[in-house]
Amino acid sequence: MAGHEATVNVIGNGVLALLRHPGQWRRLVADPGLDATAVEELIRYDPPLQLFERTAVADTVVAGHPVPAGTKIAALLGAAARDPAVFARPDDLDVARRPNPHLGFGAGVHYCLGAPLARVEVAATLDALRRALPGMRLAAEPPRRPDFVMRGLRELRLSTC
Numbered sequence: 001m002a003g004h005e006a007t008v009n010v011i012g013n014g015v016l017a018l019l020r021h022p023g024q025w026r027r028l029v030a031d032p033g034l035d036a037t038a039v040e041e042l043i044r045y046d047p048p049l050q051l052f053e054r055t056a057v058a059d060t061v062v063a064g065h066p067v068p069a070g071t072k073i074a075a076l077l078g079a080a081a082r083d084p085a086v087f088a089r090p091d092d093l094d095v096a097r098r099p100n101p102h103l104g105f106g107a108g109v110h111y112c113l114g115a116p117l118a119r120v121e122v123a124a125t126l127d128a129l130r131r132a133l134p135g136m137r138l139a140a141e142p143p144r145r146p147d148f149v150m151r152g153l154r155e156l157r158l159s160t161c
């Protein structure tokens with residue numbers, strides 16, 4: 001889950017988002033300086049990890065809702081990524097978006113331990129695609145995995161012409 005699945009599905013979901021927004025892909029092909037902001041935006045736009053659960057260890061209140069000790073709550077990270085109170089035009093893909101305070105790597109004491117590695121992996125993938133397949137296109141509508149928590153694709157078929 002941590003070291004492999006999340007990164008694989010950021011790449012799948014992210015490349016699909018770029019294929020559906022060819023103008024954004026062309027920007028990225030033309031300007032490798034956008035890789036760092038693009039990585040954050042792809043994680044925000046279609047995050048592979050849609051929810052994480054927490055269990056209250058004591059009675060508490062979250063956003064005005066009482067949460068008794070022992071109750072589980074789910075943080076919907078995917079919904080937070082499209083919060084219009086935080087992001088301007090949240091449904092737009094913008095590879096230069098800055099600032100980008102997404103929660104795709106979680107927050108607080110359990111913030112993703114592998115975030116620095118994941119950022120390098122996704123940026124390296126974008127760079128490899130830029131060099132090898134600058135004209136890539138979607139070859140077929142990709143089937144999604146039926147999972148809810150881990151959002152991703154079964155496969156992503158590309159064509160180069």
Ligand code: HEM
Nearest residue numbers: 002003006007010052104105106109110111112113114118
């Ligand atoms: C882009 C890819 C990745 C995403 C989107 C991602 C996302 C996340 C998220 C949301 C959490 C928080 C879980 C929680 O709050 O309970 C987390 C935790 C974690 N991630 Fe990642 N992750 C990615 C890649 C990686 C990689 C490559 C590694 C390891 C090489 C890794 C290792 C971990 C570990 C060990 C934790 C648990 C940290 C803790 O509980 O203290 N992740 N990740």
